[in-house]
Amino acid sequence: xxxxxxxxxxxxxxxxxxxxxxxxxxxxxxxxxxxxxxxxxxxxxxxxxxxxxxxxxxxxxxxxxxxxxxxxxxxxxxxxxxxxxxxxxxxxxxxxxxxxxxxxxxxxxxxxxxxxxxxxxxxxxxxxxxxxxxxxxxxxxxxxxxxxxxxxxxxxxxxxxxxxxxxxxxxxxxxxxxxxxxxxxxxxxxxxxxxxxxxxxxxxxxxxxxxxxxxxxxxxxxxxxxxxxxxxxxxxxxxxxxxxxxxxxxxxxxxxxxxxxxxxxxxxxxxxxxxxxxxxxxxxxxxxxxxxxxxxxxxxxxxxxxxxxxxxxxxxxxxxxxxxxxxxxxxxxxxxxxxxxxxxxxxxxxxxxxxxxxxxxxxxxxxxxxxxxxxxxxxxxxxxxxxxxxxxxxxxxxxxxxxxxxxxxxxxxxxxxxxxxxxxxxxxxxxxxxxxxxxxxxxxxxxxxxxxxxxxxxxxxxxxxxxxxxxxxxxxxxxxxxxxxxxxxxxxxxxxxxxxxxxxxxxxxxxxxxxxxxxxxxxxxxxxxxxxxxxxxxxxxxxxxxxxxxxxxxxxxxxxxxxxxxxxxxxxxxxxxxxxxxxxxxxxxxxxxxxxxxxxxxxxxxxxxxxxxxxxxxxxxxxxxxxxxxxxxxxxxxxxxxxxxxxxxxxxxxxxxxxxxxxxxxxxxxxxxxxxxxxxxxxxxxxxxxxxxxxxxxxxxxxxxxxxxxxxxxxxxxxx
Numbered sequence: 001x002x003x004x005x006x007x008x009x010x011x012x013x014x015x016x017x018x019x020x021x022x023x024x025x026x027x028x029x030x031x032x033x034x035x036x037x038x039x040x041x042x043x044x045x046x047x048x049x050x051x052x053x054x055x056x057x058x059x060x061x062x063x064x065x066x067x068x069x070x071x072x073x074x075x076x077x078x079x080x081x082x083x084x085x086x087x088x089x090x091x092x093x094x095x096x097x098x099x100x101x102x103x104x105x106x107x108x109x110x111x112x113x114x115x116x117x118x119x120x121x122x123x124x125x126x127x128x129x130x131x132x133x134x135x136x137x138x139x140x141x142x143x144x145x146x147x148x149x150x151x152x153x154x155x156x157x158x159x160x161x162x163x164x165x166x167x168x169x170x171x172x173x174x175x176x177x178x179x180x181x182x183x184x185x186x187x188x189x190x191x192x193x194x195x196x197x198x199x200x201x202x203x204x205x206x207x208x209x210x211x212x213x214x215x216x217x218x219x220x221x222x223x224x225x226x227x228x229x230x231x232x233x234x235x236x237x238x239x240x241x242x243x244x245x246x247x248x249x250x251x252x253x254x255x256x257x258x259x260x261x262x263x264x265x266x267x268x269x270x271x272x273x274x275x276x277x278x279x280x281x282x283x284x285x286x287x288x289x290x291x292x293x294x295x296x297x298x299x300x301x302x303x304x305x306x307x308x309x310x311x312x313x314x315x316x317x318x319x320x321x322x323x324x325x326x327x328x329x330x331x332x333x334x335x336x337x338x339x340x341x342x343x344x345x346x347x348x349x350x351x352x353x354x355x356x357x358x359x360x361x362x363x364x365x366x367x368x369x370x371x372x373x374x375x376x377x378x379x380x381x382x383x384x385x386x387x388x389x390x391x392x393x394x395x396x397x398x399x400x401x402x403x404x405x406x407x408x409x410x411x412x413x414x415x416x417x418x419x420x421x422x423x424x425x426x427x428x429x430x431x432x433x434x435x436x437x438x439x440x441x442x443x444x445x446x447x448x449x450x451x452x453x454x455x456x457x458x459x460x461x462x463x464x465x466x467x468x469x470x471x472x473x474x475x476x477x478x479x480x481x482x483x484x485x486x487x488x489x490x491x492x493x494x495x496x497x498x499x500x501x502x503x504x505x506x507x508x509x510x511x512x513x514x515x516x517x518x519x520x521x522x523x524x525x526x527x528x529x530x531x532x533x534x535x536x537x538x539x540x541x542x543x544x545x546x547x548x549x550x551x552x553x554x555x556x557x558x559x560x561x562x563x564x565x566x567x568x569x570x571x572x573x574x575x576x577x578x579x580x581x582x583x584x585x586x587x588x589x590x591x592x593x594x595x596x597x598x599x600x601x602x603x604x605x606x607x608x609x610x611x612x613x614x615x616x617x618x619x620x621x622x623x624x625x626x627x628x629x630x631x632x633x634x635x636x637x638x639x640x641x642x643x644x645x646x647x648x649x650x651x652x653x654x655x656x657x658x659x660x661x662x663x664x665x666x667x668x669x670x671x672x673x674x675x676x677x678x679x680x681x682x683x684x685x686x687x688x689x690x691x692x693x694x695x696x697x698x699x700x701x702x703x704x705x706x707x708x709x710x711x712x713x714x715x716x717x718x719x720x
Contacts, residue, residue, distance in 0.1 A: 009336030014188030170334030186282030453591035580690025
């Protein structure tokens with residue numbers, strides 16, 4: 001695509017439309033020709049069904065004010081509604097990179113590729129052989145809906161880019177990236193964090209934005225949203241400035257806490273990196289004291305952007321408007337740079353259909369010459385046909401013989417089809433009966449793996465001399481399994497891609513476990529094993545294994561190959577050991593993680609993920625406090641305490657596993673008058689015993705050995 005002489009970058013935000021026009025100047029470089037901010041009549045997040053009308057009104061006003069003349073336009077989409085993942089590629093030939101990237105996209109994007117618009121960008125340092133790829137995607141219906149606003153107003157959309165990447169392009173172009181740099185773009189609905197280092201970047205979207213500050217004022221001062229928004233904007237000059245800032249202080253704390261958490265995670269993955277500077281963007285950074293507050297809590301220099309690298313417009317009115325809104329207009333600036341061909345990242349989520357249409361439009365000037373050549377070629381071809389027809393008449397007998405042979409072949413083919421299709425119902429019934437034996441060993445082996453991961457019971461426990469051999473209860477290396485519960489899902493890939501915190505909390509809200517509405521699940525998701533078996537015509541196992549995803553250059557089967565069946569398993573256990581959570585992490589959790597691929601020959605399943613255990617004292621289990629071991633199997637117990645969630649009522653043995661001999665079958669197995677806090681074997685108080693919950697993901701149909709490495713890499717990237 002030819003580089004345009006000028007281009008527009010348009011960012012439709014929650015409060016306003018920001019648009020900037022750039023052009024190339026032979027002497028000065030990039031120049032700002034025009035700029036405009038059009039505020040919505042109402043904040044989009046509070047407009048409900050009126051959202052589309054507000055966006056269309058803003059675009060109509062923009063088109064009326066400016067003569068676009070078919071100019072190239074780049075538009076931005078929210079980082080929160082899009083998907084980004086960064087992966088290091090294995091050493092491969094350059095020509096094979098697209099095929100490898102497509103395979104990784106199938107593994108990483110939590111939707112079938114047919115349902116998303118996606119693109120990728122390669123990042124490579126000249127001094128390093130490593131190649132990193134950024135994969136970016138967005139649901140097709142969201143992309144098409146967003147583009148329709150602009151095309152409906154007659155705009156020539158050439159680029160669709162994620163706003164965080166547009167901000168990175170702007171800062172990279174202006175040479176603001178020095179060393180390891182973190183960019184904080186504080187928007188209205190969410191905050192985008194971009195950490196740039198060398199030729200690599202890392203993104204995260206935090207669901208805290210300017211609207212949260214406004215809502216804090218609404219709650220504290222009992223105001224309407226619009227009035228609270230005005231109060232926030234005028235906080236610097238208001239005589240109630242101190243009270244306004246005090247009301248917003250909890251949001252300040254939450255924002256800084258999330259930023260610190262992100263920095264900690266990045267440092268744990270990139271151990272050699274140290275963030276050197278922070279760049280602050282977004283209109284919310286106009287709040288008095290916010291920049292200083294962030295700087296003091298992060299212990300880093302925070303620089304608020306007050307200029308860009310492009311030459312300001314000659315029109316003083318336009319230049320003043322741009323300077324007043326520069327904090328919220330960097331994304332539009334980066335979009336215009338990409339439309340001009342001056343961006344570091346040039347990936348685009350523009351649908352392929354629209355790209356092809358634009359490509360054909362650019363080739364229109366060549367169609368006349370091509371049409372003339374086509375006419376000449378058609379004439380030559382027609383003459384050749386006439387010549388061949390004359391020759392065919394001379395060989396009419398041979399043609400009749402050929403037709404006779406073809407007719408006979410068609411008849412025989414039909415006969416074979418009839419024979420081949422006979423007995424199909426009987427063969428299907430045979431296959432159904434045989435399938436009843438499939439995967440019958442999964443549950444026994446899984447139970448054996450869990451039980452064999454427990455530490456061996458002390459000899460005194462078997463002889464009844466427990467108290468004699470172990471004078472103190474808190475020294476006993478004993479783990480008792482209280483319950484084992486599991487739920488089957490047609491696709492457990494999203495549980496492998498979740499961060500540890502998301503995996504521990506998000507899926508287990510309320511009394512049931514229901515997967516998020518990602519569009520990936522089948523009709524069996526969230527059902528117990530027993531329920532699945534009842535609905536599958538008496539089959540005892542899980543469904544017949546489906547083909548595993550294979551790297552391919554085609555789309556065939558891409559939407560189903562990415563699915564990975566499995567179970568989410570919850571193990572609840574009790575231990576009297578004084579350092580119970582660390583003891584269970586060092587024994588049960590560690591041993592389970594070592595059983596990554598179970599079975600012999602072709603593995604029936606793989607224990608892909610074991611979550612850090614959650615724990616609570618027995619005396620607090622009914623409603624006290626619990627904690628989480630955030631260090632995996634290291635045994636270090638996190639100092640923070642959060643409300644205990646009652647054992648997560650969604651796991652209540654629906655699969656029938658807790659009915660096996662040796663497991664706790666509920667209160668009916670013990671006399672009603674017995675004190676539940678007294679050990680029935682020793683008569684000791686169990687109040688200080690630890691009740692610990694361990695979660696894991698069991699992956700059915702594990703991949704062959706040749707594909708285990710990419711799968712392991714995909715999980716490691718997902719945990720980021």
